[in-house]
Amino acid sequence: MAGLIEVRDLHVRLGQSHILQGINFDVPEGGVTALLGRNGVGKTTTLRALLGLVERSGVVRYGGADITHMATHRIVQRGVGYVPEDRDVFSVLTVEENLRLAERDGEVRYDLVYDLFPELRERSKQLAGTLSGGQQQMVAIGRALLNDNRVLLVDEPTKGLAPLLVTEVARVLERVSELATVLLVEQNLGVVARVARDAVVLDTGRVVHTGPAKELLADTAMVNRMLGVG
């Protein structure tokens, strides 16, 4: 059964560094697939490569179509939402403008977004640059949910957030996973345990493990070895 996203022999080079050295993995439709690994192994680069934000070689298929040489905006128009690692909200725009910018053709789900993040409605006219980290994260996730996207690429959504907010985000991710497939890069294993169905582990530009998330996390020896928590 083909995955929603299929990656074969993906290579990414930036200057002298060979960051991704032939990645292979699938993202099955529905549920959350976690992309794990220590810092610097290439997780963020993988997401960016899927979106075409970096030069890549190999084969990437999404929903059966070959998107390897497709421009970023075309890929996104096929129903991809992106929540970047540093949120990348536009600080010179208001919250409302940030969301409005993300509108694409078709149905926009402001109700869903404001239901998940009531605070965004209150802070509509506030400049996104003056928001706290957690609020910016809400904007970043909100605009990815605005459209009826088929898949969401989410990069470390809990980074730098207070524990209360981390739980919030996990809750949101659970809710989101009912609506779309999620490829989640996350260092917080608690969150991963809560929401992820499958896991793909990277180590220095290669895939070193794939399998059900629960099994991986239960094996503490493997976790220590591959994710270097110790």
Add this chain to the structure above:
Amino acid sequence: MSTFLLLSITGLGLGAMYFLIASGLSLIYGLMGVLNFAHGAFLTVGAYALWFTESKLGDVSLNARFLIAAIVSLAVATVFAALVELLLIRPLYGRHIEQVLVTVGLALVVTALVTAIWGNDARVVAVPTWAGNTTTIGGAHIPNDRWIEIITALVVLLGLELFLKRTRYGLIIRAGVENRAMVTALGIDVRRAFTLVFAIGGLAAGIAGVLSSVYFTTVDPQHGTALVIFAFIVVVIGGLGSLRGTAMAAVVVGLVQQYANYYASSGLGDLSVVLLLGAVLLVRPRGLSGSFA
């Protein structure tokens, strides 16, 4: 006092023209990262279109002639700028430095072409009489064209701000100036915004071309290049990518140039502007507005 007034208004008039050119440069650099050396060419193309159209409308009244020619000039400059983006800049998408080089080449080519066809000498432009007259305020006899320049620049500034704040493309451009990659990651084709920004730049440069023709009462191949160097200085002093900063810097540069030329010595005005640039860059590399795309 009346001299000071005259100098100030003239300075503002010059500043207005610098702003018109610099605004396009600033937007283009802010959004696309392209230093558009061909901007002077947009101005030259517009100015010559003005002169050429006028010369073909022999038996129409002066005011009508000028107005029609001005409209044609603006249209030509805008279309030219859009074509430049589509044919020369867009194919080099992602290759920043080649984009800049192409604009350098284009600037030289357009100046050479204009010189080839119409020669190096300045050509006289027929200007509506009331523009050539003066208004007396506070003892100062101020040429009316200064008012036109100032008002036009204000209108353009207002228009640009409204465009940026109230339209979808304005939203895209504001976001794109901050983070172009993220805009594409939202499914938006920024390339259309690029063409639009070039067209806007062309329009503004065209307006500057018309105004400079009125100011100098002539068109000549060097006007574009001379003004564009100052426009670059204004953009850098004001902060690349910031419209407000550009407006402020344009006013400062225009005024400094006039005051220095008069109160110090002729020619020193240009020098002071150049020194001002050096000073600003060394003290505050991000320019007056603090932004540095």
Add this chain to the structure above:
Amino acid sequence: MRRLVVPVALFAALALVPRLAVDVPYVFQYGLNSPGTLQLLALCLVFAGLALSYDLLFGFTGLLSFGHALYFAIGVYVAAIAMTRWHWGFWESVGFTALVGLVVATVLSAVSLRVTGIAFAMVTLAFAQAGSILAFKNPYKWTGGEEGFGVDYHQLPAWTVGILNTKHLYWIALVYAALVFAIVQWAVSSSPGHLWQAIRENELRVQVLGMRPYLYKLMSCVLASFLATAGGVVYLLLLGGATTEVTTANFTLTLLLMVVIGGAGTRWGAMLGGFLYTYANQRLGDLSSSHAVESLPAVISTPLQQPLFVLGVLFILVVFFVPGGLVQLFRQRRPKTVQRLQEAVQR
């Protein structure tokens, strides 16, 4: 050692040109060893050297400067002023010019290098503009304002003056070009030279490794500027006068064109570009008044009469299709020019 064979042979061959009573139809209007042709070739050689001095900054160290013309102009004007206005002897004037060039280059570069990337480009433009304005303003009536002035040939060494001595000027230009080539080759392969190229690739990494890029960039700037000043003196000998044309931003831009057309950051690219550009600029001027061109329809012949039109179009074509410059046509490797230029601007 092998790397020396080609350059030595080439320069030796060029040295023989004044002895060759040969006609090259179409390429040159007159015979090879005629004063007219030698003057043209000498000019080409001066610009070959000048372009290479610019490439040192640009292609090798990754510094995009819009003010290189200033140092060339210093070479031209200071020497001319010293000899003509102050009535100094030739060698004193040259020595003084070298000193001025060195001091101004050091001071201005030290200041400009406090910023990088676009800001650096703009500061260099600003300084050069200031110099240009100064020349136009004609302080103390020294610079001759917009028209420039002719140098007092009584101060020049006898063997450089007069049509019959053109071949001496040719040899001086050749020596200049050869020296610039030798110096740049040596500098680039020396250890500061390696650092320049490292800085061009990744300045941050150089800093992290504990070295101070600023000093090395300064070295590169001062050397490049000094070579330009030397070129200015040779140019003065060739033309016998100073004009404001050499102080303009346009002039620096034509250097940029030369380097890019030839191929930035390569061994021969800049020299090739400088040589060919200068040749084309002159010959296109001759050609445009020729019978063949005038008989073409006006639409084609009119633009062709402006050398800058042709060269500008050529430049655009090179940027589009052969970004590594003309030298890329002789190699199979990927063009590095573009990468280099990109790095220069992205700081």
